[in-house]
Amino acid sequence: MAIELSRRQFVQLAGISGMGVVFASALPGMAHAAGKEDFYFVQMSDTHWGFQGPPNPDAKGTLRKAVTSVNALEYEPDFIVFTGDLTHTTDDPVERRKRMAEFRDIVKDLKVKTLRFMPGEHDASLDYGKAFREFFGDTHYTFDHKGVHFIALDNVSDPRAMLGDEQLAWLAADLKQQKTDAPIVVLTHRPLFDLVPQWDWATRDGAKAIELLLAYQNVTVFYGHIHQEHHHMTGHIAHHAAKGLMFPLPAPGSQPNRTPLPWNPAEPYKGLGFRSVDANDDAKAFAITEYPVITKA
């Protein structure tokens, strides 16, 4: 007899079988709220398309393999968000656009209704986000999905790693429209808090955004930039960094420089991957599941 599992049951079973599920982020406002539905999205980050070098001898193949793995997920995600550094930086505006076009061509093969994009400093800091906007639209925006308010913040188009007063005012105005117990997810590229300022792993005025967000009871932040899974709390706000899809970086502050970790031929793609994020309607939590680049032999 065939047994049909819901996405939630699947994630629960995956947790039992050791797939790396983290019930990490409290979203108590979602638990019994009328009209809320469970759903999940996929976060992909730091694909650095255009990078070449020893840290990833399969630089041209890794993203495609990840696309294949996402498409092989049992259930289609509601949407997929790329949290920045879609491309590796270049001084050449023509080459920058070529890389963005190639990246866009590859990810259009993802089997999902909605793709959302955010810039990283490699995409946007040398031209204040101009090329990114040509290809992917606004660098900061909001959207609502099944009862959750999503806010994508841009802390990279200003090369000083700042949100800026204008965007902070925009954020404050947006938040004023939300109830204090509304479930809110913030998406950024850089950490909003000072993770390792000595490695430039920070947002210079990120504390101002966190101060605004702290007035809301159910806020969770998903970000990229640091090329590894990482979890941190600022007050009641959880911040979850995602793995990258080009090269992993060392643990925060673990060595003098933030140089890419070397490729290990015995464990190719180690430290790279993507994640799914399940917003359950009765679990009072986001379930984060980490996936490797290659999920099937």
Added chain:
Amino acid sequence: MNPTRRSMMCAAAAAVCGLGTAGVYVAAAPAEANEKVIKITAKRFEFIPGHVTVKKGVPVVFEFVTEDVFMGFNLPDFNVRSDIVPGKTARLRLVPDKTGTFVFLCDVFCGSGHEEMNGKLTVVA
């Protein structure tokens, strides 16, 4: 402090960000005669010199120029930083209040080697 110098100090506050930790004083005014000046050139993707040694409690004024693009100098352990704008000399006054070796880095994204653009400040007793 005469009025001219005071007005220069006020104007400097808009250009240079110093967050006022104990024992640290920053401004973009030219160095006083008795202050040690340390000139640092930024260019993609290094600071020259990349290692600076100073004495605890002795005021120094860093003078920064960039040879190419917009850069930043950030010394997180002392909570001070400065923009380095092409064509201008940026100044940062510091009274080191602790000994040790500390990282400074470029905190304005400047290109493919930005992540490796850093140096060291050693403060001796």
